[in-house]
Amino acid sequence: MCQMQVSCYQGISSLNFQLRRGIIMDEVKNKFRESMSRLATGVTIVMTEIEGRPWGLTVSACCSISMEPPLILISLATQAASTQAIINNQRFSVSVLAEDQIDVARSGAKAGAPKFFEEFAESKGSFNYDVKNALANVHCRVEQTVTAGDHTIFIGFVEDVILGESKSPLLHFNRQFGEFNTAVRN
Structure with a gap:
């Protein structure tokens, strides 16, 4: 086999490896996204100011x-408008939502909408x-900012907390909003 054929074979082999790796990584990303959707979490609105107006995500x-x-x-998508606004303002608020605040959560979750x-x-x-x-x-106030993959992590120093009424929280599970059920299963 001549040197050119060996080089060509190695190039094709490398390309095949990269394609297989890309397919495997896509599968891992999809499974990872699905696994995280199965982690029940509380729902928050992160707010800052854009153009002198409250902006919530x-x-x-x-x-x-x-x-x-x-x-x-x-942790916010680096490309989100909120991310740049928090970097500029160096301040943000986190509001923990109650189960009756689904409208608020949906408003802050509309992709691409103001x-x-x-x-x-x-x-x-x-x-x-x-x-x-x-x-x-x-x-x-922003204490530290860390870039991690396609997200920006903000660590905030808590300067004030206002507690509202103690009632059931709004949860996010399996890509849906829902309420907390306190029933215990045997």
């Missing part, structure tokens, strides 16, 4: 990470907004 990737100091983590939130929000000044009647509203 429905987010399930949210968790507390420290009590001393009080820190919260949110998410101005005047209908649902109350201004608390300094880029801080609360969702009316939320279980809790947490006001943060």
